Amino acid sequence: MAIFGDLVHLPFIDLTRVLAHQTGILFLRTAFAGRSVELHLDCTELRGLYLDGFPINESSRMQDVLHGLTTSATGTFEFQPTELTSLTPHLKLTLSELLDPYGETAVPEAQLPHADTRFRSAELPPTAPAHLTASWQQIRPRLEAGASPADVAHQLQLSELQGRELFSRLRTAGLIVPVRGNMPAKPTGRTVEPDVQLAGSIPDRATAPEAGPVRRLLNALRRFTAVAGRA
């Protein structure tokens, strides 16, 4: 397993969402004014915060560091999964709540959603953070059928860039999700399982029931992968 990169490409808040189901230590080499930071994470909980190897316990100092990480333009990171039991964690705080105040952090234009990508309200949106409450009340009704940053920017007389920035913040806050045009995911295999045949047991094409094009492709691919697996 390897989770690594640079905050210039993967903002800290997005990174913490990736790590929301993992336990271990996030090492950030130079992300806080050139200093190293360690976050000991137990899924969504922050269990320890270290600056240059020294634990940070004071709330205001902790907020300083987290603010620095969310606004840092650069800084490599690497996550190492590990049990925290032997690492004397000294905190028990919900990381997402600590980061809520920093949702206004500017995101580079290249990382913003495309102006024409359509979003809708999340199924169970959380309470909007204070800095987004007014915008959220204004935009939410417009998202029922899905709307893009360009649509909303036009309606609210914002620039397209402002619309994209706003959608980026709403997304980071978990209030909106992209519209997926495709059907909901089916449990893979379940629907087609009765027709699954391993190589060697595929009926002769002449005697096989008439199959749709997708089933034909599936059967052929499964034969191929079964043969490749034996090779």
Added chain:
Amino acid sequence: MSPLKLVVSGPVGAGKTTFVQTLSETAVVATEAEATEDIGKALTTVAFDFGTLNLDGQELHIYGTPGQDRFNFMWDVLCDGALGLVMLVAGDRPQDFMHARNILEYITSRFPIPFVVGVTRQDLDRVWKPADIAAFFGLPLSQVVGLNAINPADGANLLIRLLERLPLSPHNGAPPRVGSTSSPL
């Protein structure tokens, strides 16, 4: 039997051209040109890669899109009428993940197109795993597959995962674009 159309997309360097070459039974038609900016390689796809696969008499046309945003009009052109989308992202290039997610969401919010995400370069030691990419994209793990783009069996497994998401009706129609009637192909 009408050929079916598969689109392979993703950022520059994700392995799209390699993936099409790996799956195609015919020589791949590639529209590569010298890169005019630093994208980490000399040549890049500017229109599309095209390969074909014939399985049990069913022809599959495979189109690889350009990876650069400046050619993003080709995403619309190629996805119109496609059976499905394979979004590739190189697991050792976290600098491309946000771009890949933006491409995927741009396409799938506009086309009702089934898709899977393929995380390439799984043969490397230092590489993001499919589960972590799934968390980043906000997708179920069943929709994200690790692969080595030069391995035909990996390519076939990825296609299986995609096809399993499709209804198995005799006629798998091409999905219309949301809010548009244009059909350039």
